[in-house]
Amino acid sequence: MRVQTQVRKLNRLVPVLIGAALLLLLSNTPPIGSGSNPFIAALYFIEIGSGQPLLHEVEVVVLHSIDWGEPRRARPGEAVIFLASEVRRVGYDGEVKLKVPRGNHSMSVYWADGRFVPFRTNIVVDKDLRVIVKFTEVRLRPEAFTMLAEVTRGTTTLTVTFSVFRLNDLYLAPPIVRYVTTSGELRAVPPVSRPDAVSVLPYSIRPRSLMTLDSESMNLEGEVAPTTLSINLELPGIAATILSDSYIPMLVMDHLVQPLERA
Numbered sequence: 001m002r003v004q005t006q007v008r009k010l011n012r013l014v015p016v017l018i019g020a021a022l023l024l025l026l027s028n029t030p031p032i033g034s035g036s037n038p039f040i041a042a043l044y045f046i047e048i049g050s051g052q053p054l055l056h057e058v059e060v061v062v063l064h065s066i067d068w069g070e071p072r073r074a075r076p077g078e079a080v081i082f083l084a085s086e087v088r089r090v091g092y093d094g095e096v097k098l099k100v101p102r103g104n105h106s107m108s109v110y111w112a113d114g115r116f117v118p119f120r121t122n123i124v125v126d127k128d129l130r131v132i133v134k135f136t137e138v139r140l141r142p143e144a145f146t147m148l149a150e151v152t153r154g155t156t157t158l159t160v161t162f163s164v165f166r167l168n169d170l171y172l173a174p175p176i177v178r179y180v181t182t183s184g185e186l187r188a189v190p191p192v193s194r195p196d197a198v199s200v201l202p203y204s205i206r207p208r209s210l211m212t213l214d215s216e217s218m219n220l221e222g223e224v225a226p227t228t229l230s231i232n233l234e235l236p237g238i239a240a241t242i243l244s245d246s247y248i249p250m251l252v253m254d255h256l257v258q259p260l261e262r263a
Contacts, residue, residue: 053101056128058083059260061095062109063134071134082108100125109133115202117171119253128260136254139247140164142175143228149238156239162248163226164207171203173249174233181237189235203251205231 062079065071073094081088084100089112102125109119116135123131146159160175177189190201210229231248 053103055099055101056125057260058098058100058123058125058128059095059130060090060098060107060109061130061132062090063094063132065134065136067139068136071136078112080110080112082110102126107131111135116251117203117253119255121255123257128262130258130260132256132258134254134256136252138250138252139176140250141244141247145242145246147239147242151238154237156235156237157232158235158239158242159230159232160246160248161228161230163228164250165226167207167211167227169253170207171251172205172207172231173201173203173251174205175231175246175248177233177235177246178243179235179239179246180241180243182240183237185237187235187237189233201249203249 060081060083062074062081063071064074074090075094076092077089079090079094081090081096081098083098084105086098088096088098090096104122104124106120106122110116111118119133119135123129140162142160142162144161146161148157148159150157158177160177164170174190178186179188180186207227207229210231211227
């Protein structure tokens with residue numbers, strides 16, 4: 001019993017002894033900026049006594065636009081944010097507000113229906129921040145169509161040719177094709193598409209996967225030149241004319257990090 005009492009007394013003395021040692025070390029160390037020990041500098045970023053990490057507010061706003069038009073905020077639950085071990089869906093204002101520990105963090109933004117490729121980046125949280133993530137669907141207009149009728153099968157093999165100025169960080173969805181058959185019927189592939197809606201198919205194609213051995217992205221002067229690519233697809237029926245509003249959906253993702261200003 002006497003031994004247990006002595007152990008409890010020693011346990012109470014440990015924090016006091018540690019505090020005294022730190023004070024002695026600080027009093028005999030030159031100021032930061034005059035060759036001080038990095039360990040002492042690190043102490044200024046710790047909230048001593050709270051046992052909690054320093055937290056900052058991070059506001060994540062998710063936007064979507066078509067052909068660089070006026071962006072709209074994501075609808076409730078339409079986007080999901082992963083940040084600092086938190087998983088949150090956007091609310092009615094297309095945003096999420098989180099309390100995030102100071103430091104480096106990876107962040108991912110997913111479209112809930114899986115249509116868009118997830119956006120991923122790293123952010124440094126050292127103050128209250130606003131992170132704006134934008135998904136833009138760019139509708140590439142094809143440069144040429146080549147049609148090969150398969151009369152016995154009642155289908156048309158279509159080759160869509162187009163150009164892009166960069167190959168990295170871009171994703172494509174299968175082409176949206178509207179056409180008229182030899183019987184005068186108006187058709188669309190995929191069958192359901194609206195001009196005010198995003199692609200109905202996921203962005204599953206990387207431009208580099210479409211490159212051929214003779215693809216070239218540099219001109220003779222070493223300047224960046226567009227790369228010509230092509231996609232093949234099968235159209236039901238015998239196509240007579242491809243309409244001009246056909247396009248290839250291309251996904252561009254970018255983000256902006258800025259200090260969070262308070263009113």
